[in-house]
Amino acid sequence: MASPRERNVVLLGAPGSGKGTQAERIVARYGLPHISTGDMLRAAVAGGSEMGREARRYMDAGELVPDEVVIGVVRERLTEDDAREGFLLDGFPRTIDQAVRLDALLGEAGRGLTHVIQLEVPEDELVARLAGRRLCRACGKSYHVVFDPPSREGVCDACGGELYQRADDDETTVRNRLAVYRAQTEPLVEHYRPQGILGTASGGGKLPDEVFEQVVAILDSTAS
C-alpha cells in the first residue's frame, strides 16, 4: 500500500496519557508534519478555503464540526507537499466512521496508514495525572502538583503567572471524559488491529523517555 519510505501514523491516547509529549518527540525524530484536527480546522479557517469557511460556520455557532467537513480538511492537508512522505495524525480519527473514511481517502491516493500507536495508561493513573494538573493563566504552561511542581507553589516558573485547575480536571469530570474517550476509541483499536498496523506503548508508571523508546520500536518496525 504505502511506499516503503512513508510513515503514515495515527496516535491514539486518552486525555492525560502524554500524547502531546510523545507527538512532539515523534515529529522531532522522524521529521513528520504534526497534523492535529484542531490545528487543521484553525488553519483552514484562517486560510479561508471553502472547507475552512464551512468549518467556521459551525465553530462560530458553537457546534461540533461535522465529519464531512473534518474529512474535507484532512483530505486537503494530506495532499500538501510536506505530508507526501508521511504524517502524524493526532486527534483524528475519533470515530469508526472517520477511520473508515480516512482509509478510503488514503486508498484513493494509493496510500495507507503504516502505524497506529496506542498509548495505554491505567485509568487511575490518568485520573491522578489530570486531577493534579495546574495551568498558568498567563502563558498556559502546564504543571503537576506531584510529578512536575513549580518551584513556588501556585506560581508559574516561566512567567510568574497564577496557576489554576481547569474546571474539567476535577475527578468526576475527568472520569466522564475518560469514559467518553474509551467508548469512542476501543472500537478504533479493534478497527486497526486486524490491519496489522496497531502497536501499543505502555505508559503506566513510566517516564516520557521510557514511553518514547517503545514508540520508536513500533515506528522502526517494518509495517504491513
Ligand SMILES: [Zn+2]
Ligand atoms: Zn506562565
